[in-house]
Amino acid sequence: MLSAIGLDEAQETAYRALVGLGAAEVPYLANRLALPEDDTVRTLRHLERQGLVAQSSTCPGRWTAAPPAVALGALLTQQRHDLDRAELATALLAEEFRGQAAEPAVHDLVEVVTGTSAVAHRFLQLQLGAAHEVCALVTTTPAAVTDVENDAEDRAVERGVVYRVVVERGVLDAPGGLGRLAEALSRGEQVRVVDEVPTKLVVADRALAMVPLSARGAAPSEPAALVVHDSGLLESLLGLFEAVWRQAVPLRLGADGTSYEAPMGEPETSDLEVLSLLLAGLTDASVAKQLDLGLRTVQRRVRHLMELAGVSTRLQLGWYAYERGWVAREGQARDAGR
Known part of the structure; x- marks a missing residue:
């Protein structure tokens, strides 16, 4: 849970134990953590460098936990600062890459x-x-x-x-x-x-x-x-x-x-009316006015058609509609009317 701020499992467990105990000596803490005393000391030294624990000034060999809100808050702030710097560096590198890749070599x-x-x-x-x-x-x-x-x-x-x-x-x-x-x-x-x-x-x-x-x-x-x-x-x-x-x-x-x-399904007539007007060059707002619909209704019907067709752009939707025969090309429409 605290790995995001650089603590491994043993270090997190030790800090949590000290938070619960308030303070403890190395032998007791080692027994509680099921670790050798040398490993426990190394773990505590790491936590000390992180500002999460400290040795008692009045009782040598006794370790106390720093208040989580203060100690962890400081680490989180530093982590956010480091992430902000990394994000800025990434953006600068991306911009530099785009500049170099404007005309990439084959x-x-x-x-x-x-x-x-x-x-x-x-x-x-x-x-x-x-x-x-x-x-x-x-x-x-x-x-x-x-x-x-x-x-x-x-x-x-x-x-x-x-x-x-x-x-x-x-x-x-x-x-x-x-x-x-x-x-x-x-x-x-x-x-x-x-x-x-x-x-x-x-x-x-x-x-x-x-x-x-x-x-x-x-x-x-x-x-x-x-x-x-x-x-x-x-x-x-x-x-x-x-x-x-x-x-x-x-x-x-x-x-x-x-x-x-599942079958692909067929669109409803009202959806095809919207699609036909869009393919004729009308804007969403003009389609809504022509069919006496709300703008969001028009956009919702277009999204439904895109989901039905399994496409991600309106250009793909138009092509798919022609391929599936949802709408007819002008020449096809004349032939059908003969």
Whole structure:
């Protein structure tokens, strides 16, 4: 609990014990902590340097705890100060990086990462650095990174990062696969299923992607991956993900834990009226006025359509609506009226 301010388990336990006792001598404290006396003394010395404990001035060998509100408050203030400085340094470095990367060299747009630990570490960094969205294509083929599940994923979701994941149908039958997908769904992640995905792929914030270097089905070798920065290649990988996402079917879990794939569903006529006017170039406010609706109602219906289509932008929604036949192109409308 106090690890955030630099205390390990033994140090925290010792401080808590002294807070409860008020004061104690080393032999008694060592017995209470189940530690050798030498280790107990070292622990107390560390706490003393942190300003959390002090030796009694009237009774040599006796240690007392500093008031938590004062001692811990000072450490927390220092911690916040250090974090503020780190945040400022990060912002300055990011600005410097953007300046240097305004016209990056071609060889800087793609990194080659080799080795199981290196690939796994880069994959971890990808998720830890995500601030908005992580998109992933998951295959049944084992590799250094088998799917989009690790501790970084949990932390990313807690920060509000949106996960959109497409898995191959074979993942549902893999050992433990259904359980991992159930955990992902319970965290609010969006999971869809297709018969087969073209490749493993992870994209963070539409700015950084990671894809295996070896071709699918190739003979096993040392794991290697490409890390792709903002470039035309990254846009192509994003296009690949979105194409697979549109064709995939949302995964749902029944009450008994079995999986089923939910139909995409069809929008209501009133929602399509809103969409048609938006595609005609009207603003949200103009649509609301035309249909005698509230502005928030219009925006809520658009969000509903985006959720139904499984897209994240209105541009994608328009494309999806045409592809699915929700709205007709002008030529199609004339042909239908003949």
